[in-house]
Amino acid sequence: MIKKIGVLTSGGDAPGMNAAIRGVVRAALSEGLEVYGVYDGYLGLYEDRIEKMDRRSVSDVINRGGTFLGSARFPQFKDEAVRQKAIENLNKHGIEALVVIGGDGSYMGAKCLTEMGYPCIGLPGTIDNDVPGTDYTIGYLTALNCVISAIDRLRDTSSSHNRISVIEVMGRYCGDLTMAAAIAGGAEYAIVPEKPYDETQLIEDVVKGIKNGKKHSIIVVTEHITDVHQLSKKIEARTGRETRATILGHVQRGGAPTAFDRVLASRMGVYAVDLLINGHGGRCVGVVSGELVHHDIIDAIENKRRVFDEELYLTAAKLF
Numbered sequence: 001m002i003k004k005i006g007v008l009t010s011g012g013d014a015p016g017m018n019a020a021i022r023g024v025v026r027a028a029l030s031e032g033l034e035v036y037g038v039y040d041g042y043l044g045l046y047e048d049r050i051e052k053m054d055r056r057s058v059s060d061v062i063n064r065g066g067t068f069l070g071s072a073r074f075p076q077f078k079d080e081a082v083r084q085k086a087i088e089n090l091n092k093h094g095i096e097a098l099v100v101i102g103g104d105g106s107y108m109g110a111k112c113l114t115e116m117g118y119p120c121i122g123l124p125g126t127i128d129n130d131v132p133g134t135d136y137t138i139g140y141l142t143a144l145n146c147v148i149s150a151i152d153r154l155r156d157t158s159s160s161h162n163r164i165s166v167i168e169v170m171g172r173y174c175g176d177l178t179m180a181a182a183i184a185g186g187a188e189y190a191i192v193p194e195k196p197y198d199e200t201q202l203i204e205d206v207v208k209g210i211k212n213g214k215k216h217s218i219i220v221v222t223e224h225i226t227d228v229h230q231l232s233k234k235i236e237a238r239t240g241r242e243t244r245a246t247i248l249g250h251v252q253r254g255g256a257p258t259a260f261d262r263v264l265a266s267r268m269g270v271y272a273v274d275l276l277i278n279g280h281g282g283r284c285v286g287v288v289s290g291e292l293v294h295h296d297i298i299d300a301i302e303n304k305r306r307v308f309d310e311e312l313y314l315t316a317a318k319l320f
């Protein structure tokens with residue numbers, strides 16, 4: 001049976017990553033395994049910054065946002081020779097399998113290691129909710145709460161000033177955060193990457209809203225679709241209403257994880273260790289309809305697509 005495992009966090013940090021590391025470390029120790037933490041994701045793996053963890057290593061972290069192990073973007077990991085060095089480092093420590101907590105990019109890294117014969121388990125950790133094979137990623141719902149509270153605040157001031165508010169939300173190329181925040185924040189318009197964007201139509205809809213008596217409007221837009229400052233200027237020019245753009249930025253990534261994310265992360269951490277002691281490597285973990293599931297990581301990346309939630313989209317359309 002497997003005796004030594006490693007754990008790392010990679011890509012953009014997400015609230016609940018600490019709870020997931022803690023789940024992996026404590027479950028592994030409870031099962032009699034040795035567990036090693038890797039600092040700063042694949043970068044630390046390459047640079048051999050690896051330390052043995054004990055139960056106290058993960059004390060006082062369950063409530064903290066971010067990741068105490070650190071994270072990194074390390075594009076060099078796409079290079080096979082770099083990954084080979086990482087595997088050599090793992091072998092040197094006698095670490096037989098690695099739990100990777102991260103988003104779609106980190107999953108690619110874990111898939112590549114698995115293809116090179118080194119077994120990995122992927123846990124979905126990203127605010128973007130863009131990982132295949134799971135309904136929710138660790139950190140998504142915490143970030144969603146943050147976005148909603150920002151929208152609430154912007155609503156207060158934009159309604160006081162009869163202004164239009166354009167709010168840019170993270171998500172990379174996934175509109176889940178935008179869609180859900182728009183519904184929960186009572187926004188008038190949600191612009192997401194999964195649907196065509198028609199700027200002229202949007203501006204005319206805003207004009208129509210004003211004609212129908214709207215005193216202010218909230219438009220929520222996923223990043224990378226348009227320049228929200230330019231869009232605001234165009235809306236202001238067409239409507240004659242003051243319009244302000246707000247890019248929420250990295251505040252969305254921080255803060256204490258919600259109860260849901262702490263529980264989800266803890267469950268997934270324990271589940272990852274269960275998979276490894278039962279001889280499963282090369283898997284990625286998800287939660288589907290409340291149940292934990294695991295998929296082949298290579299198949300999940302090559303063949304599973306994130307399905308856009310049409311029902312949510314249609315619901316939003318009736319509420320705006």
Ligand SMILES: Nc1ncnc2c1ncn2[C@@H]1O[C@H](COP(=O)(O)OP(=O)(O)O)[C@@H](O)[C@H]1O
Nearest residue numbers: 011012073074077078102103104105106108109
């Ligand atoms: N195609 C790939 N092959 C190997 N490693 C990758 C690949 N894509 C991403 N990675 C690794 O995963 C890291 C995190 O990916 P990134 O997309 O930045 O964040 P996330 O995992 O949160 O989506 C990258 O910095 C890189 O080290």
Ligand SMILES: O=P(O)(O)OC[C@H]1O[C@](O)(COP(=O)(O)O)[C@@H](O)[C@@H]1O
Nearest residue numbers: 011012103126127128170171172253
């Ligand atoms: O922190 P950075 O490097 O500026 O990256 C910002 C990106 O990271 C995210 O916050 C999280 O994305 P990942 O989980 O893919 O890392 C995206 O929503 C955003 O586009």
Ligand SMILES: [Mg+2]
Nearest residue numbers: 103104105126
């Ligand atoms: Mg990603």
